Amino acid sequence: MREEEEPNWFARWEEQLPSPEELTPLSQTLITPDLAIAFDIPIAASNPIPNPSLHHLHPAPALPPPAPAPSSQPPPDFDSPDHLSAAASGGGSGGGGDEPARTLKRPRLVWTPQLHKRFVDAVAHLGIKNAVPKTIMQLMSVDGLTRENVASHLQKYRLYLKRMQGLSSSAGGAAGGAAGGGAGGPISAADAATDQLFASGPVPHHFLGRGPGPEPFMPFVPVAALQHHQQITAAVQQQHQQQYYHQRHMGHFGSPTTGGYDHGFLARTVPQPRMHRTVGSAAVGLVPPPPPPAPSAASYVEDLESGSRGAGGGRRVLTLFPTGKD
DNA sequence: ATCGCAATAT
DNA sequence: CATATTGCGA
Numbered sequence: 001m002r003e004e005e006e007p008n009w010f011a012r013w014e015e016q017l018p019s020p021e022e023l024t025p026l027s028q029t030l031i032t033p034d035l036a037i038a039f040d041i042p043i044a045a046s047n048p049i050p051n052p053s054l055h056h057l058h059p060a061p062a063l064p065p066p067a068p069a070p071s072s073q074p075p076p077d078f079d080s081p082d083h084l085s086a087a088a089s090g091g092g093s094g095g096g097g098d099e100p101a102r103t104l105k106r107p108r109l110v111w112t113p114q115l116h117k118r119f120v121d122a123v124a125h126l127g128i129k130n131a132v133p134k135t136i137m138q139l140m141s142v143d144g145l146t147r148e149n150v151a152s153h154l155q156k157y158r159l160y161l162k163r164m165q166g167l168s169s170s171a172g173g174a175a176g177g178a179a180g181g182g183a184g185g186p187i188s189a190a191d192a193a194t195d196q197l198f199a200s201g202p203v204p205h206h207f208l209g210r211g212p213g214p215e216p217f218m219p220f221v222p223v224a225a226l227q228h229h230q231q232i233t234a235a236v237q238q239q240h241q242q243q244y245y246h247q248r249h250m251g252h253f254g255s256p257t258t259g260g261y262d263h264g265f266l267a268r269t270v271p272q273p274r275m276h277r278t279v280g281s282a283a284v285g286l287v288p289p290p291p292p293p294a295p296s297a298a299s300y301v302e303d304l305e306s307g308s309r310g311a312g313g314g315r316r317v318l319t320l321f322p323t324g325k326d
Numbered sequence: 327a328t329c330g331c332a333a334t335a336t
Numbered sequence: 337c338a339t340a341t342t343g344c345g346a
Contacts, residue, residue, distance in 0.1 A: 108340070133329070134329090148340075156339090
């Protein structure tokens, strides 16, 4: 009953995807080390490098989870509920020092390309069929990730796919409508470019004259295309306080060079084929803008870092990853 | 009970 | 602008 088999991505998945049964708890504190330290939160230092490596486990994973059957196996095991430091808003806090933990609101989750990748990978791996928030969430094994988080993101993700479903032509886009789906077919597309696309404009978009046109755009189609294993780090930021600064006011297509970083992703809900981006990537000055000299249809898989930190910016959006990564 | 999605709030 | 929340139907 297997229908399609793409040993390519599939094989890779095996390497980094822990079988639902083995699912290794990648507990990646939703908090960044810095943040944790800032809050005096003892991070279990027992996880310097989660499970970068993998043990070649069963050779035949039989694509879909073992038995799409409903009730089947218990969840992979989630550990700590959440230590999300809610970052006291400053104001009131009087008490101060208590252990913020449950019952407190979690800071807004920042979907970083990496995290998003994990998401996309999971969806691709599960297939439209099982790609439901709960499953995805569990497969992602991201500590702190909630079903709502995924659900919300998933919603947007689907919208994106639908939106570009018709535009394929035109370069760049690459898309393919695979989505569809209706069930039955595992999405097959490749979005490898996800993170990369996020920050870079793989789309040879010639600056279409659209100045005031909002177009955050979310570049990438579903599919899995893993390559390396990296730590998924979820970054969080305060819930209130001023907010996001990076706004695309560039209005002019001229030189979107450094200046605004961002990981654009997902687009609005207006059915407008507008595509274009201002690209930006890397805030602290790194990851130079990859000039797309070869508009090949090939998609590279790489992850970029957006280590933008409060540093000079002003805001503390800790979207920081383990710098290291070799 | 959970998903899916629109609307709405922050 | 990106997420989070909420409400309602399936």
